Amino acid sequence: MAEVLQPDPGAAERAAAQAVETPGWKAPEDAGAQPGSYEIRHYGPAKWVSTSVESRDWDSAIQTGFTKLNSYIQGKNEKEMKIRMTAPVTSYVEPGSGPFSLSTDSLVPKRIKNNF
16 A cells, blocks of 8 residues: 655745745736747836946846845845845846946835835
8 A cells, every 4th residue: 555645744834934025916918928038017016125236247237236135135234134035136227338237126025115
């Protein structure tokens, strides 16, 4: 007879606690499938932290922006508060001839958004 495996008590709670928070969003009704494997999303109101980077190299700008945000959520901020990772991390490039003027942004978790 086959052994019946019992679920790990608390596994669902642990998995939920480790889940990455994301903002609410919806796709526009007329969006449909987009060429180039991307989708259009409309996000609801949320609070974000942001950092700016200027660089002539795209990869360097992205890496620097992400590293600065990661340091911030690891506690290198005014309140020395560690913040759970959220998704997505977004980047926006200000149009222009260069150097890249890039903004990298991360969602502030709902449970602490009023502390910022």
